[in-house]
Amino acid sequence: MQAHTVHYWELIQKAGQPHSTIRVRNLQTSLVVGRDAWGREGKAQPVLISASVSLREPFQSASNEDAVTGSTVHYGILSKKILDSCKLFSETSEETTPKTLSDLAREIESGLTREQVASSGLTPAPALLPSSIVKLLEIKIMLPKASLLGEGVSLTDLSLYAHSEEGSGSAEKTYVLTLHNLKIPTLIGVNPNERLSKQLVVATIKIDGIYPPASHFYHVLEEIVVKTIEESSFQTLEALAMHVGERIMKYFVCPICRSGIDPRITISLSKPTAVTFADAPVVEITLETNPGLNPTMKPIRRNAINTPQPLFPLQGRLDEWISSNDVIIESPIGLGP
Template sequence: MSSVTPHKFAIAAGEPHSTIRVRNLQCSVKVGTDAWGRSGKLQPVLISVAVDLRHGFGSSGVEDKVDASTIHYGVLSKGVLEVVEKFGSSAANTKEITEQTTLVGLWNTIFSALTGIVLDRQQKVQSFAADALVDPQVVRSVEIKIMLPKASLIGNGVSLCGAVLLGEGEEVVLEQTRGLQLHGLRIPTLIGVNANERLAKQIVIASIKLDLWRKTEDEYTKLEELVVKTIGESSFETLETLAHQTARMLWDFFGFVATTPHTPSITIGLEKPTAVTFADAPMIEYTLNEENNLPLPNERARKW
């Protein structure tokens, strides 16, 4: 089993035959930290689950009934909500910050309930649970996304999304991927090449994704603080340089290093809503990994 980028995971998983999705299951639970970095606070959570079947719908698609060849989305939804409720009860009785109160802990708990596969802190198979919501022999891959819409001070929320490719033989987990994302941070900054753009700050909407996220601690408020400081105090002319420099700052801050055969990557998406009058926004997207983690060409880029 190895951790890979979402692109390489998609290649390994291939085109799915059939998929059952449940989007944005709404619940509230004490998990992670709130927008101010405080733990133990009840907050809204949106959970999305996608299950790719190994062989298509089979008899369920022919006989017009829900049987063992598919996954009952009602049972799936109810099961996930019950798991979250139990997680919340456990977290409520825990005053200390442990893995059972973190965003990663909730993701692992939902995954274990779905598949019966228990992962350890290194995301390796530790044991197998007696019961599972889905049959790993029927399911090819499972994707779980946990969204905290109120965990950001100036953005649209924080999410942790992970997917696991399941095997049929002794190796039950073939590949996995997981990423942490900050959505839609609205940050005022001095940006632009035109003379009028140098007179005042304008809003830049930033979305940040860190692939191959291995940390178990909740550090998204720290991540947001660093992004806001880096972008807000900058005065670059181009979004390209701003994206590159922001990615470099995050790379150095989190101490990413090369791993074999896969390396972490940081994707920065930047939008300027007021730059083009008759469009929602121009946008650039930049991904930094070990292959293109190069120094900037000159000190001109370090303007803050």
């Protein structure tokens, strides 16, 4: 069954609150997948894989009998199946196309939800997670060493399954690309002392509903975010967040995310040193890239065909590159480049 793509929050709302969930967190392995912190392909790196399985029915018999029964999922077998899928993924050739995070997510999902092909003449092994048992499956793949200034890059694959006694095709799906906790020095703040020196801003960026192939360009997204923040001098986190969102829409979403649904961009910014007796003040905004929902996107979409994509790696300042390439950011909120 072909999956229908929606946004993460809509999928969670449609699934409803889960009553029975089995999770495996941060299963560790090493794979040649995605890009390293310098944007290079074909490099082995550590991978952390988490899976969350929401069951269609409560695991009543398993709790009553205090045993692993058909009403639940054995987390040991779940872990083994994930690692088996990683092994199959590592054995595939990279000669024609690079191995991406979305490819790995699909390999893991297939290994968990579809019948396993058997040798000739033998009956295929049943799926570990058939749609008759599983309602919602979330697979998160984290690359903790794939970011120069952050705590890692992750891709989350969330699937909501239609009930079926025979097949296991997902009815609805979404992908979320996340840059975790980028630590970037910048001039930010309204107080006189804050205008004298740079301080760290911690940024987490989520692209909800990203077209799977576009998630392979997270190194470009990080460069845009880092250079935009470090070159800025805003007084408020709110203004900085909107400025970052506008740059992402113009230089990442429009040139790279050309297919699929219009993604949503969530930007979370914090200043760890701003409040002495708190961990940090945090500002978070979510921006639509659908022009019908966000007027900011209308001029960006109109100019998209003439908008060049920043080089990677970009030597020098991003704002100077924008100026030299005669790219004008049209901003209805008046923030400017």
